[in-house]
Amino acid sequence: MPAIEIAIESVLTTPVEIAVGGLLFDMDGVLVRSTHGDERCWTRWAAHHGLSDTFDLRRTHGRRAVDTIREHLPDLTVDSIADHLAQLDSFAEEEQSDVTAYPGVVGLLASLQSYRWAVVTSASEKMMRSRLAAAGIPTPTHAVGGDTLSMGKPHPEGYLRGAGILTRQPQECLVIEDAPAGVRAGKAAGCQVLAVASSHCPSELQEADWIIASIDQIAVSIDPETSTLNLKFPALQNWQ
Secondary structure, eight states: OHHHHHHTTTOOEEEEEEEESEEEEOSBTTTEEOHHHHHHHHHHHHHHTTOTTTOOGGGGTTSOHHHHHHHHOTTOOHHHHHHHHHHHHHHHHHTOTTOEEOTTHHHHHHTSOGGGEEEEOSSOHHHHHHHHHHTTOOOOSSEEOGGGOSSOTTSTHHHHHHHHHTTOOGGGEEEEESSHHHHHHHHHHTOEEEEETTSSOGGGGTTSSEEESOGGGOEEEEOTTTOOEEEEEEEEOSOO
């Protein structure tokens, strides 16, 4: 968002180098710029169900749709929730026009072996595939969709499963997130967390181990001796 970009222009950075076994990427706000489309979907949904006056768009960021639906309509049956999710998926299909990959994402993913990374998203697997395709990002070999989980972010289930898919211990993985709920999920899973200040101000992401301004600042190389991923990035320093 422009306000965030302006706020961090003058922030000092410090170079960071870390070695990890695998990368676990959130999707929206990390790989693809989709915030405006998401917000249009939720605005339509809230208006359709008479919730516009009480609906807080920012509380949808980084959370599964089912958790937001239950928060506002707690008495829905399982079948009714499925109908609402289908409606949101339908809205999402119609709101893909401005979904784009963030700068540097396609090149970064292309530099990684498929067994080194996974997407862990609060979106459904169907929405994930549609959104990545709209942004020109190949479907990942390994992914965890929000609709396959019993608990959404900030619960660690998704990132624990993502680490398992990569056959790595959580502490060997780096989670890359943009939302406070996702940062908390990664930390609760026992992973290191790198936050990207794309959808939230750095002050809202302070629970992360490091914060960067944009994902294209990450440089990755493979250590030929240990086969670990070496990452270099400029971490924001004086954002409080």
